[in-house]
Amino acid sequence: MANINIINGHNLRVLSCKNSVIWSCEGSFVGVINVEYFDMSGWTCEKLSVDLLYGFPNLQTLKASGSRLGKGFVNIAGAGSFLSKNLRLHDINLSSNKMNSIPNGLFLRPFEQLTSVNMSYNNLKIFPKFHASIKTLKIIDLTFNSLTYFNTEQIERIKRLGEVDIFLRGNPFQCSCKTLQFLKWLGQSKRVPDISDLTCVTEKASRIFMSEVISNLKTFEISCKTKFWLPFAVSITSIIILAMILTVVFFRYKYAVEYFLLRIKMKMRNYKELKHEYTYDAFISHSHTDLEWVKQFHDSVTSMGFELCLDAKDFIVGNGIAENVMNAIDSSRKVIFIITHDFLKSTWGSYEMEMTRMHAFQKGREDMVIVVVKDEIKVTDMPDILKSMWFKITCIQWPNDGNLPYNTKEIFYEKMKMSLTKKEETLTYSRN
Numbered sequence: 407m408a409n410i411n412i413i414n415g416h417n418l419r420v421l422s423c424k425n426s427v428i429w430s431c432e433g434s435f436v437g438v439i440n441v442e443y444f445d446m447s448g449w450t451c452e453k454l455s456v457d458l459l460y461g462f463p464n465l466q467t468l469k470a471s472g473s474r475l476g477k478g479f480v481n482i483a484g485a486g487s488f489l490s491k492n493l494r495l496h497d498i499n500l501s502s503n504k505m506n507s508i509p510n511g512l513f514l515r516p517f518e519q520l521t522s523v524n525m526s527y528n529n530l531k532i533f534p535k536f537h538a539s540i541k542t543l544k545i546i547d548l549t550f551n552s553l554t555y556f557n558t559e560q561i562e563r564i565k566r567l568g569e570v571d572i573f574l575r576g577n578p579f580q581c582s583c584k585t586l587q588f589l590k591w592l593g594q595s596k597r598v599p600d601i602s603d604l605t606c607v608t609e610k611a612s613r614i615f616m617s618e619v620i621s622n623l624k625t626f627e628i629s630c631k632t633k634f635w636l637p638f639a640v641s642i643t644s645i646i647i648l649a650m651i652l653t654v655v656f657f658r659y660k661y662a663v664e665y666f667l668l669r670i671k672m673k674m675r676n677y678k679e680l681k682h683e684y685t686y687d688a689f690i691s692h693s694h695t696d697l698e699w700v701k702q703f704h705d706s707v708t709s710m711g712f713e714l715c716l717d718a719k720d721f722i723v724g725n726g727i728a729e730n731v732m733n734a735i736d737s738s739r740k741v742i743f744i745i746t747h748d749f750l751k752s753t754w755g756s757y758e759m760e761m762t763r764m765h766a767f768q769k770g771r772e773d774m775v776i777v778v779v780k781d782e783i784k785v786t787d788m789p790d791i792l793k794s795m796w797f798k799i800t801c802i803q804w805p806n807d808g809n810l811p812y813n814t815k816e817i818f819y820e821k822m823k824m825s826l827t828k829k830e831e832t833l834t835y836s837r838n
Contacts, residue, residue, distance in 0.1 A: 411436040415437040416439065419441060420442070420443040422443070424448055425448035426446075431453060431458055431478060442466040444459075444465055446470050450473070451470075451473045451474050451478040452481065456485060456487055458488070463494070465494065468497070471500070471501045476506060476528065485509035485512070494519065499524040504529060506530070507532070508534040510535075513537065517537065517542075525551070527550045530551040530552060531554070533563060545570065546571070547573045550577070553578070569597075571597060572598055579604060579605070581626075583609075583630035589616075592616070592620060601616070606619065684738055684739045687739055688715070689715040690704060690742050691742065692743075693744070714742075731757065741762045741774055741775055741776070742778060743759065743777050745777055745779045745783060750789060759791045762775060763791055772798040775798070776825050777792065777801045778803075778804060779801065800825045
Protein backbone atom coordinates (compact mmCIF):
# COMPACT_ATOMS: atom_id res chain seq x y z
CA MET A 407 0.00 0.00 0.00
CA ALA A 408 1.42 3.34 -1.03
CA ASN A 409 0.62 6.62 0.69
CA ILE A 410 -3.09 7.42 0.23
CA ASN A 411 -4.18 11.04 -0.26
CA ILE A 412 -7.93 11.64 -0.01
CA ILE A 413 -8.68 14.91 -1.80
CA ASN A 414 -11.38 17.16 -0.29
CA GLY A 415 -11.77 14.75 2.61
CA HIS A 416 -12.29 17.38 5.31
CA ASN A 417 -15.96 16.43 5.71
CA LEU A 418 -15.21 12.70 5.83
CA ARG A 419 -16.10 11.18 9.22
CA VAL A 420 -16.36 7.45 8.51
CA LEU A 421 -13.84 5.46 6.47
CA SER A 422 -14.60 1.74 6.22
CA CYS A 423 -12.16 -0.38 4.24
CA LYS A 424 -13.09 -3.69 5.87
CA ASN A 425 -11.91 -6.82 4.02
CA SER A 426 -10.29 -4.75 1.29
CA VAL A 427 -7.56 -6.54 -0.63
CA ILE A 428 -4.64 -4.85 1.09
CA TRP A 429 -1.45 -6.95 1.06
CA SER A 430 0.81 -4.42 2.72
CA CYS A 431 0.26 -1.70 5.33
CA GLU A 432 3.41 0.20 4.53
CA GLY A 433 2.38 3.78 3.95
CA SER A 434 0.19 6.46 5.49
CA PHE A 435 -2.99 8.47 4.92
CA VAL A 436 -3.36 12.16 4.04
CA GLY A 437 -6.60 14.15 3.97
CA VAL A 438 -8.34 12.17 6.74
CA ILE A 439 -7.81 14.67 9.52
CA ASN A 440 -11.49 14.66 10.59
CA VAL A 441 -12.19 10.94 10.25
CA GLU A 442 -13.62 9.57 13.51
CA TYR A 443 -14.30 5.95 12.47
CA PHE A 444 -11.79 3.80 10.58
CA ASP A 445 -12.21 0.08 9.82
CA MET A 446 -9.18 -1.79 8.46
CA SER A 447 -10.32 -5.25 9.52
CA GLY A 448 -9.22 -8.09 7.27
CA TRP A 449 -6.17 -6.33 5.89
CA THR A 450 -2.85 -8.14 5.60
CA CYS A 451 -0.51 -6.03 7.73
CA GLU A 452 2.46 -8.34 8.06
CA LYS A 453 4.34 -5.42 6.47
CA LEU A 454 3.50 -2.36 8.50
CA SER A 455 4.48 1.30 8.87
CA VAL A 456 4.51 2.71 12.39
CA ASP A 457 3.02 5.96 11.04
CA LEU A 458 0.11 4.27 9.23
CA LEU A 459 -2.47 6.04 11.43
CA TYR A 460 -0.63 9.30 12.05
CA GLY A 461 -2.97 11.12 9.66
CA PHE A 462 -6.04 10.38 11.87
CA PRO A 463 -5.61 12.81 14.82
CA ASN A 464 -9.37 12.86 15.55
CA LEU A 465 -9.95 9.12 15.27
CA GLN A 466 -12.39 7.78 17.89
CA THR A 467 -13.05 4.23 16.73
CA LEU A 468 -10.42 1.90 15.27
CA LYS A 469 -11.44 -1.49 13.92
CA ALA A 470 -8.42 -3.64 13.08
CA SER A 471 -9.69 -7.16 13.64
CA GLY A 472 -7.98 -10.00 11.79
CA SER A 473 -5.36 -7.74 10.21
CA ARG A 474 -2.30 -9.84 11.10
CA LEU A 475 -0.91 -6.99 13.18
CA GLY A 476 0.90 -9.44 15.45
CA LYS A 477 3.53 -10.15 12.81
CA GLY A 478 3.48 -6.55 11.62
CA PHE A 479 4.30 -5.23 15.08
CA VAL A 480 7.19 -7.69 15.41
CA ASN A 481 8.65 -6.64 12.06
CA ILE A 482 8.89 -2.89 12.77
CA ALA A 483 10.95 -0.84 15.18
CA GLY A 484 9.08 1.42 17.57
CA ALA A 485 5.78 -0.48 17.30
CA GLY A 486 4.77 1.03 20.63
CA SER A 487 4.26 4.36 18.82
CA PHE A 488 1.63 2.95 16.46
CA LEU A 489 -1.21 4.82 18.23
CA SER A 490 0.83 7.76 19.53
CA LYS A 491 -1.03 10.30 17.29
CA ASN A 492 -4.51 8.94 18.03
CA LEU A 493 -5.04 10.09 21.61
CA ARG A 494 -8.75 10.78 21.08
CA LEU A 495 -9.57 7.11 20.56
CA HIS A 496 -12.64 5.78 22.38
CA ASP A 497 -12.80 2.22 21.06
CA ILE A 498 -9.94 0.01 19.86
CA ASN A 499 -10.47 -3.43 18.33
CA LEU A 500 -7.29 -5.48 17.87
CA SER A 501 -8.93 -8.90 18.05
CA SER A 502 -7.77 -11.95 16.06
CA ASN A 503 -4.34 -10.55 15.16
CA LYS A 504 -2.19 -13.47 16.37
CA MET A 505 -0.43 -11.18 18.84
CA ASN A 506 1.82 -12.95 21.34
CA SER A 507 2.32 -9.70 23.22
CA ILE A 508 1.28 -6.06 23.08
CA PRO A 509 4.09 -3.79 21.78
CA ASN A 510 5.79 -2.06 24.68
CA GLY A 511 4.23 1.38 25.08
CA LEU A 512 1.23 0.87 22.75
CA PHE A 513 -1.27 1.82 25.49
CA LEU A 514 1.18 3.85 27.56
CA ARG A 515 -0.24 7.02 26.05
CA PRO A 516 -2.51 9.58 27.72
CA PHE A 517 -5.66 8.66 25.78
CA GLU A 518 -8.29 11.26 26.62
CA GLN A 519 -11.52 9.22 26.41
CA LEU A 520 -10.51 5.59 25.92
CA THR A 521 -13.45 3.39 26.99
CA SER A 522 -13.08 0.02 25.27
CA VAL A 523 -10.17 -2.17 24.14
CA ASN A 524 -10.82 -5.50 22.44
CA MET A 525 -7.81 -7.85 22.34
CA SER A 526 -9.75 -11.12 22.16
CA TYR A 527 -8.66 -14.16 20.12
CA ASN A 528 -4.94 -13.49 20.33
CA ASN A 529 -2.13 -15.28 22.15
CA LEU A 530 -1.48 -12.80 24.98
CA LYS A 531 0.10 -14.21 28.14
CA ILE A 532 0.16 -11.15 30.39
CA PHE A 533 -2.14 -8.25 31.13
CA PRO A 534 -1.07 -5.22 29.02
CA LYS A 535 0.19 -1.97 30.50
CA PHE A 536 -1.96 1.17 30.33
CA HIS A 537 -1.02 4.79 30.98
CA ALA A 538 -1.61 5.86 34.60
CA SER A 539 -3.75 8.81 33.52
CA ILE A 540 -6.38 6.61 31.84
CA LYS A 541 -9.43 6.52 34.12
CA THR A 542 -12.18 6.24 31.50
CA LEU A 543 -11.79 2.57 30.55
CA LYS A 544 -14.99 0.57 30.93
CA ILE A 545 -14.30 -2.64 28.98
CA ILE A 546 -11.16 -4.69 28.32
CA ASP A 547 -11.84 -7.84 26.32
CA LEU A 548 -9.14 -10.50 26.75
CA THR A 549 -11.27 -13.52 25.98
CA PHE A 550 -9.66 -16.49 24.22
CA ASN A 551 -6.02 -15.64 24.79
CA SER A 552 -3.25 -17.60 26.57
CA LEU A 553 -3.55 -16.10 30.06
CA THR A 554 -2.82 -18.57 32.88
CA TYR A 555 -2.98 -16.15 35.83
CA PHE A 556 -2.22 -12.58 36.87
CA ASN A 557 0.75 -11.98 39.15
CA THR A 558 0.80 -9.32 41.88
CA GLU A 559 2.18 -6.63 39.54
CA GLN A 560 -0.56 -7.23 36.96
CA ILE A 561 -3.26 -7.20 39.65
CA GLU A 562 -2.01 -3.85 40.94
CA ARG A 563 -2.01 -2.61 37.35
CA ILE A 564 -5.68 -3.55 37.03
CA LYS A 565 -6.59 -1.85 40.33
CA ARG A 566 -5.11 1.43 39.11
CA LEU A 567 -7.43 1.44 36.09
CA GLY A 568 -10.50 2.14 38.19
CA GLU A 569 -13.94 0.67 37.46
CA VAL A 570 -13.30 -1.44 34.38
CA ASP A 571 -14.91 -4.72 33.32
CA ILE A 572 -12.39 -7.34 32.18
CA PHE A 573 -13.69 -10.26 30.15
CA LEU A 574 -11.53 -13.38 30.47
CA ARG A 575 -13.53 -16.35 29.15
CA GLY A 576 -11.65 -18.93 27.07
CA ASN A 577 -8.21 -18.55 28.70
CA PRO A 578 -6.24 -21.60 29.97
CA PHE A 579 -6.15 -20.48 33.60
CA GLN A 580 -4.37 -22.56 36.22
CA CYS A 581 -5.78 -23.39 39.65
CA SER A 582 -2.72 -24.21 41.72
CA CYS A 583 -0.90 -23.06 44.82
CA LYS A 584 1.23 -20.88 42.55
CA THR A 585 -1.85 -18.96 41.41
CA LEU A 586 -3.47 -18.69 44.86
CA GLN A 587 -3.07 -14.90 45.02
CA PHE A 588 -4.77 -14.56 41.63
CA LEU A 589 -7.64 -16.81 42.74
CA LYS A 590 -8.12 -14.71 45.88
CA TRP A 591 -8.26 -11.52 43.85
CA LEU A 592 -10.67 -13.10 41.39
CA GLY A 593 -12.99 -14.15 44.23
CA GLN A 594 -12.99 -10.66 45.76
CA SER A 595 -12.99 -8.57 42.57
CA LYS A 596 -16.16 -7.37 40.91
CA ARG A 597 -14.40 -6.60 37.65
CA VAL A 598 -14.79 -9.94 35.84
CA PRO A 599 -18.41 -10.16 34.59
CA ASP A 600 -17.91 -13.58 32.95
CA ILE A 601 -16.36 -15.22 36.04
CA SER A 602 -19.00 -17.98 36.00
CA ASP A 603 -17.77 -19.04 32.54
CA LEU A 604 -14.10 -19.30 33.51
CA THR A 605 -12.47 -22.72 33.75
CA CYS A 606 -9.03 -23.72 34.97
CA VAL A 607 -6.68 -26.68 34.97
CA THR A 608 -5.81 -28.13 38.39
CA GLU A 609 -2.47 -29.61 39.44
CA LYS A 610 -3.97 -33.02 38.64
CA ALA A 611 -4.54 -31.86 35.04
CA SER A 612 -8.33 -31.90 35.36
CA ARG A 613 -10.41 -29.02 34.04
CA ILE A 614 -13.03 -27.53 36.36
CA PHE A 615 -15.05 -24.35 36.64
CA MET A 616 -13.06 -21.71 38.48
CA SER A 617 -16.12 -20.81 40.54
CA GLU A 618 -15.83 -24.22 42.27
CA VAL A 619 -12.31 -23.45 43.44
CA ILE A 620 -13.26 -19.93 44.53
CA SER A 621 -16.26 -21.16 46.54
CA ASN A 622 -13.91 -23.54 48.43
CA LEU A 623 -10.97 -21.18 48.51
CA LYS A 624 -10.27 -21.51 52.26
CA THR A 625 -9.98 -25.29 51.97
CA PHE A 626 -7.79 -24.89 48.89
CA GLU A 627 -5.53 -22.42 50.73
CA ILE A 628 -5.13 -24.79 53.69
CA SER A 629 -4.10 -27.61 51.36
CA CYS A 630 -1.48 -25.32 49.80
CA LYS A 631 -0.08 -24.43 53.22
CA THR A 632 0.08 -28.11 54.12
CA LYS A 633 2.06 -28.86 50.96
CA PHE A 634 4.40 -25.99 51.75
CA TRP A 635 4.87 -26.73 55.45
CA LEU A 636 6.59 -30.13 55.28
CA PRO A 637 9.52 -29.15 53.03
CA PHE A 638 9.67 -25.79 54.81
CA ALA A 639 9.90 -27.49 58.22
CA VAL A 640 12.62 -29.82 56.95
CA SER A 641 14.53 -26.87 55.50
CA ILE A 642 14.26 -24.79 58.69
CA THR A 643 15.34 -27.74 60.84
CA SER A 644 18.33 -28.35 58.58
CA ILE A 645 19.30 -24.68 58.71
CA ILE A 646 19.02 -24.59 62.52
CA ILE A 647 21.18 -27.70 62.89
CA LEU A 648 23.75 -26.31 60.47
CA ALA A 649 23.77 -22.95 62.29
CA MET A 650 24.29 -24.69 65.64
CA ILE A 651 27.21 -26.70 64.22
CA LEU A 652 28.82 -23.60 62.72
CA THR A 653 28.34 -21.68 65.98
CA VAL A 654 29.98 -24.44 68.01
CA VAL A 655 32.87 -24.68 65.55
CA PHE A 656 33.35 -20.91 65.52
CA PHE A 657 33.48 -20.49 69.28
CA ARG A 658 35.66 -23.55 69.72
CA TYR A 659 38.24 -22.38 67.18
CA LYS A 660 37.71 -18.63 67.56
CA TYR A 661 41.15 -17.82 68.89
CA ALA A 662 42.84 -20.13 66.38
CA VAL A 663 41.12 -18.24 63.56
CA GLU A 664 42.10 -14.86 65.01
CA TYR A 665 45.69 -15.99 65.45
CA PHE A 666 45.81 -17.29 61.87
CA LEU A 667 44.52 -13.96 60.51
CA LEU A 668 46.99 -12.05 62.69
CA ARG A 669 49.90 -14.07 61.34
CA ILE A 670 48.82 -13.35 57.77
CA LYS A 671 48.46 -9.64 58.58
CA MET A 672 51.97 -9.51 60.11
CA LYS A 673 53.53 -11.18 57.10
CA MET A 674 51.77 -8.79 54.76
CA ARG A 675 52.81 -5.75 56.79
CA ASN A 676 56.45 -6.89 56.76
CA TYR A 677 56.38 -6.98 52.99
CA LYS A 678 57.28 -3.53 51.63
CA GLU A 679 56.90 -2.66 47.99
CA LEU A 680 59.89 -0.76 46.65
CA LYS A 681 57.72 1.80 44.92
CA HIS A 682 54.02 2.31 44.41
CA GLU A 683 52.88 5.23 42.33
CA TYR A 684 49.22 6.08 42.87
CA THR A 685 47.05 7.69 40.22
CA TYR A 686 45.08 9.68 42.79
CA ASP A 687 45.81 11.21 46.15
CA ALA A 688 42.36 10.16 47.35
CA PHE A 689 39.10 8.56 46.29
CA ILE A 690 35.93 10.34 47.49
CA SER A 691 33.19 7.97 48.69
CA HIS A 692 29.85 9.75 49.11
CA SER A 693 26.09 9.57 48.79
CA HIS A 694 24.73 10.87 45.49
CA THR A 695 22.26 13.03 47.41
CA ASP A 696 25.27 15.04 48.65
CA LEU A 697 26.73 15.51 45.16
CA GLU A 698 26.51 19.33 45.10
CA TRP A 699 28.43 19.67 48.37
CA VAL A 700 30.91 17.00 47.25
CA LYS A 701 31.62 18.90 44.01
CA GLN A 702 32.49 22.03 46.02
CA PHE A 703 34.67 19.95 48.36
CA HIS A 704 36.37 18.31 45.36
CA ASP A 705 37.12 21.65 43.69
CA SER A 706 38.49 23.16 46.91
CA VAL A 707 40.86 20.25 47.57
CA THR A 708 42.04 19.92 43.97
CA SER A 709 42.87 23.64 44.00
CA MET A 710 45.50 22.76 46.64
CA GLY A 711 47.28 20.59 44.09
CA PHE A 712 45.79 17.20 44.95
CA GLU A 713 44.35 14.74 42.44
CA LEU A 714 41.01 13.31 43.60
CA CYS A 715 39.01 10.44 42.16
CA LEU A 716 35.27 11.12 41.90
CA ASP A 717 32.82 8.60 40.51
CA ALA A 718 30.95 11.15 38.37
CA LYS A 719 34.08 12.03 36.39
CA ASP A 720 36.57 9.19 36.84
CA PHE A 721 34.61 5.92 36.78
CA ILE A 722 35.11 4.06 33.50
CA VAL A 723 31.95 3.77 31.42
CA GLY A 724 31.16 0.13 30.67
CA ASN A 725 32.74 -1.27 33.83
CA GLY A 726 30.55 -2.51 36.66
CA ILE A 727 30.16 -0.28 39.73
CA ALA A 728 31.91 -2.81 41.96
CA GLU A 729 34.86 -3.00 39.55
CA ASN A 730 35.10 0.80 39.37
CA VAL A 731 35.05 1.06 43.18
CA MET A 732 37.83 -1.51 43.55
CA ASN A 733 39.97 0.24 40.90
CA ALA A 734 39.42 3.62 42.59
CA ILE A 735 40.47 2.31 46.02
CA ASP A 736 43.48 0.49 44.61
CA SER A 737 44.60 3.56 42.63
CA SER A 738 44.36 6.01 45.56
CA ARG A 739 46.66 6.73 48.48
CA LYS A 740 43.70 7.64 50.67
CA VAL A 741 39.97 7.10 50.76
CA ILE A 742 37.79 9.99 51.96
CA PHE A 743 34.36 9.04 53.31
CA ILE A 744 31.86 11.92 53.38
CA ILE A 745 29.70 10.83 56.31
CA THR A 746 26.12 12.14 56.21
CA HIS A 747 22.80 10.66 57.24
CA ASP A 748 22.11 9.75 53.61
CA PHE A 749 25.52 8.09 53.27
CA LEU A 750 24.82 5.85 56.27
CA LYS A 751 21.62 4.70 54.56
CA SER A 752 23.41 3.98 51.28
CA THR A 753 24.07 0.37 50.27
CA TRP A 754 27.03 1.36 48.10
CA GLY A 755 28.43 3.42 50.96
CA SER A 756 28.56 0.31 53.14
CA TYR A 757 30.08 -1.65 50.29
CA GLU A 758 32.83 0.90 49.71
CA MET A 759 33.65 0.96 53.44
CA GLU A 760 33.92 -2.83 53.51
CA MET A 761 36.14 -2.88 50.43
CA THR A 762 38.36 -0.19 51.91
CA ARG A 763 38.68 -2.01 55.22
CA MET A 764 39.68 -5.28 53.49
CA HIS A 765 42.11 -3.45 51.21
CA ALA A 766 43.68 -1.60 54.16
CA PHE A 767 43.98 -4.85 56.10
CA GLN A 768 45.61 -6.75 53.21
CA LYS A 769 48.02 -3.97 52.33
CA GLY A 770 48.86 -2.94 55.91
CA ARG A 771 47.51 0.55 55.26
CA GLU A 772 45.05 1.17 58.11
CA ASP A 773 45.97 4.87 57.93
CA MET A 774 44.57 5.26 54.42
CA VAL A 775 41.08 6.22 55.65
CA ILE A 776 39.98 9.85 56.12
CA VAL A 777 36.49 10.46 57.52
CA VAL A 778 34.76 13.80 56.95
CA VAL A 779 31.79 14.05 59.31
CA LYS A 780 29.59 16.54 57.48
CA ASP A 781 26.36 16.10 59.47
CA GLU A 782 25.93 16.08 63.23
CA ILE A 783 26.44 12.36 63.87
CA LYS A 784 27.61 10.77 67.09
CA VAL A 785 30.39 8.20 67.09
CA THR A 786 27.96 5.70 68.60
CA ASP A 787 25.72 6.12 65.53
CA MET A 788 28.55 5.34 63.13
CA PRO A 789 28.45 1.99 61.29
CA ASP A 790 30.31 -0.88 62.92
CA ILE A 791 32.80 -0.90 60.04
CA LEU A 792 34.08 2.57 60.96
CA LYS A 793 33.89 2.02 64.72
CA SER A 794 36.04 -1.11 64.40
CA MET A 795 38.93 1.01 63.06
CA TRP A 796 38.00 4.38 64.59
CA PHE A 797 41.37 4.88 66.33
CA LYS A 798 43.32 4.15 63.13
CA ILE A 799 41.63 6.68 60.87
CA THR A 800 41.82 10.43 60.38
CA CYS A 801 38.55 12.13 61.33
CA ILE A 802 37.80 15.74 60.33
CA GLN A 803 34.58 17.51 61.37
CA TRP A 804 32.91 19.83 58.89
CA PRO A 805 32.26 23.19 60.62
CA ASN A 806 28.51 23.10 61.31
CA ASP A 807 28.61 25.28 64.42
CA GLY A 808 30.26 28.64 63.82
CA ASN A 809 30.26 29.47 67.55
CA LEU A 810 32.87 26.86 68.37
CA PRO A 811 36.51 28.05 68.42
CA TYR A 812 38.72 27.00 65.52
CA ASN A 813 35.64 25.71 63.73
CA THR A 814 36.06 27.33 60.34
CA LYS A 815 36.23 26.15 56.75
CA GLU A 816 39.79 27.45 56.49
CA ILE A 817 40.94 25.25 59.37
CA PHE A 818 38.95 22.33 57.97
CA TYR A 819 40.72 22.51 54.61
CA GLU A 820 44.09 23.02 56.30
CA LYS A 821 43.52 19.77 58.21
CA MET A 822 42.53 18.09 54.96
CA LYS A 823 45.70 19.35 53.29
CA MET A 824 47.84 17.97 56.10
CA SER A 825 46.03 14.63 55.98
CA LEU A 826 46.55 14.28 52.23
CA THR A 827 50.15 15.47 52.17
CA LYS A 828 52.66 12.63 51.88
CA LYS A 829 54.73 11.96 54.99
CA GLU A 830 57.96 12.89 53.22
CA GLU A 831 56.47 16.24 52.17
CA THR A 832 55.19 16.91 55.71
CA LEU A 833 58.58 16.17 57.19
CA THR A 834 60.32 18.51 54.75
CA TYR A 835 57.75 21.22 55.48
CA SER A 836 58.30 20.87 59.24
CA ARG A 837 62.09 21.07 58.95
CA ASN A 838 61.90 24.18 56.83
